[in-house]
Amino acid sequence: xxxxxxxxxxxxxxxxxxFYAMQAEKKGFNNLWITDHFNNRNVYTSLATVAVYTERxxxxxxxxxxxxxxxxxxAQAVASLNEIAPNRVICGLGVxxxxxxxxxxxxxxxxxxxxxxxxxxxREMCAGKSVQLDGEVFKIxxxxxxxxxxxxxxxxxxxxxxxxxxxxxxxxDGVLVNASHPKDVENAMTHIKEGATKAGKAxxxxxxxxxxxxxxxxxxxxxxxxVVPVAAYIxxxxxELILQRHGISTEKAGQIRDAIVHGKWKEAFAQVTPExxxxxxxxxxxxxxxEKIAQLAKIGAxxIxxxxxxxxxxxxxxxxxxxxxxxxxxxx
Amino acid sequence: MENITTKIPENxxxxxxxxxxxxxxxxxxxxxxxxTLAKTILRQWQNNQLNTEAGLQNLIQAAAVVDPEKTIxxxxxxxxxxxxxxxxxxxxx
Numbered sequence: 001x002x003x004x005x006x007x008x009x010x011x012x013x014x015x016x017x018x019f020y021a022m023q024a025e026k027k028g029f030n031n032l033w034i035t036d037h038f039n040n041r042n043v044y045t046s047l048a049t050v051a052v053y054t055e056r057x058x059x060x061x062x063x064x065x066x067x068x069x070x071x072x073x074x075a076q077a078v079a080s081l082n083e084i085a086p087n088r089v090i091c092g093l094g095v096x097x098x099x100x101x102x103x104x105x106x107x108x109x110x111x112x113x114x115x116x117x118x119x120x121x122x123r124e125m126c127a128g129k130s131v132q133l134d135g136e137v138f139k140i141x142x143x144x145x146x147x148x149x150x151x152x153x154x155x156x157x158x159x160x161x162x163x164x165x166x167x168x169x170x171x172x173d174g175v176l177v178n179a180s181h182p183k184d185v186e187n188a189m190t191h192i193k194e195g196a197t198k199a200g201k202a203x204x205x206x207x208x209x210x211x212x213x214x215x216x217x218x219x220x221x222x223x224x225x226x227v228v229p230v231a232a233y234i235x236x237x238x239x240e241l242i243l244q245r246h247g248i249s250t251e252k253a254g255q256i257r258d259a260i261v262h263g264k265w266k267e268a269f270a271q272v273t274p275e276x277x278x279x280x281x282x283x284x285x286x287x288x289x290x291e292k293i294a295q296l297a298k299i300g301a302x303x304i305x306x307x308x309x310x311x312x313x314x315x316x317x318x319x320x321x322x323x324x325x326x327x328x329x330x331x332x
Numbered sequence: 333m334e335n336i337t338t339k340i341p342e343n344x345x346x347x348x349x350x351x352x353x354x355x356x357x358x359x360x361x362x363x364x365x366x367x368t369l370a371k372t373i374l375r376q377w378q379n380n381q382l383n384t385e386a387g388l389q390n391l392i393q394a395a396a397v398v399d400p401e402k403t404i405x406x407x408x409x410x411x412x413x414x415x416x417x418x419x420x421x422x423x424x425x
Binding site: 013015016314316 | 353358373
């Protein structure tokens with residue numbers, strides 16, 4: 001059985017995100033992630049509203065980062081959400097979006113140590129413990145809540161590179177694999193297995209969640225058109241190794257990046273090819289999308305996250321996923 | 333407007349509710365949505381009431397605020413000319 005998550009970007013007013021969140025719950029999605037960028041609506045304000053208006057779906061920041069938000073504050077936020085919606089809160093943690101962090105002059109230094117220590121701080125505080133840590137990045141003297149916590153909050157680590165993937169499997173309750181293509185997920189699984197082995201974990205103890213860029217529609221062209229801006233950003237930000245894996249030249253990626261940096265959106269989006277869309281998204285008609293999900297599940301994904309843009313009309317695309325994709329992968 | 337929404341045939345309510353919802357969710361004038369009305373619509377959505385008379389009334393009100401032209405056209409397309417005319421009059425006033 002494959003589970004399904006969905007990602008919302010709070011660039012729209014809270015009521016739109018909340019409307020879609022309720023729709024996702026009604027339609028049977030398991031998890032809901034809201035992205036955390038300082039230039040969008042605040043993630044925890046958005047999640048608090050989702051907590052109030054939903055009853056079953058699990059939800060959390062997906063992902064927050066410890067460069068912008070100190071882990072003691074993240075711990076406080078998710079533990080507070082857990083009071084509103086006990087046993088439904090999950091916490092996605094990663095290094096964040098480089099472009100957005102650069103706007104605030106925040107450097108993503110020591111990513112492995114930063115994520116490892118942040119996960120430890122969040123986990124221990126949410127378990128009601130007093131945290132003392134003399135870490136490489138965080139120095140915590142004695143951090144403890146003045147309120148009681150009731151249940152552990154699963155931590156999912158967002159990862160793309162080999163070392164982060166291995167560490168995510170080692171320390172996380174779940175891994176959010178930042179990829180959409182079977183080649184990338186297959187490669188990721190190698191590192192996830194290494195990390196799980198190091199921690200003495202069986203793979204089935206981990207939720208392996210493939211966090212995709214997703215676009216579904218009855219019309220292939222419309223699905224592709226919707227995903228172009230997201231694909232442009234992914235190509236622009238992808239490491240050379242991943243571009244090479246998909247036969248995309250670094251020069252072409254550089255041209256797209258330059259166009260984005262200079263705000264020349266049309267120029268950037270015009271350079272996105274069908275091959276780039278194929279490499280960096282799950283995009284197409286329900287038949288095509290189902291085939292791609294089946295490939296990812298076969299490789300080892302236990303959960304698929306339908307990430308931005310989801311489709312040309314989000315409401316209709318959510319309904320389409322539920323009606324035409326879920327029956328092929330979910331029990332009952 | 334309340335009296336007219338009661339005239340919407342039951343078998344059309346779901347389709348009209350979805351049409352109006354799409355106008356609201358996809359409008360470029362999103363900032364025009366009144367905060368109180370947004371909350372009311374969320375509560376009705378939570379309780380599966382957007383295809384009821386009360387739900388439709390709020391959806392029409394919200395759609396007419398964020399995109400009156402599209403709302404009128406949509407109502408005319410589904411044959412709710414009386415309701416469309418009422419909105420036109422209100423817009424023209």
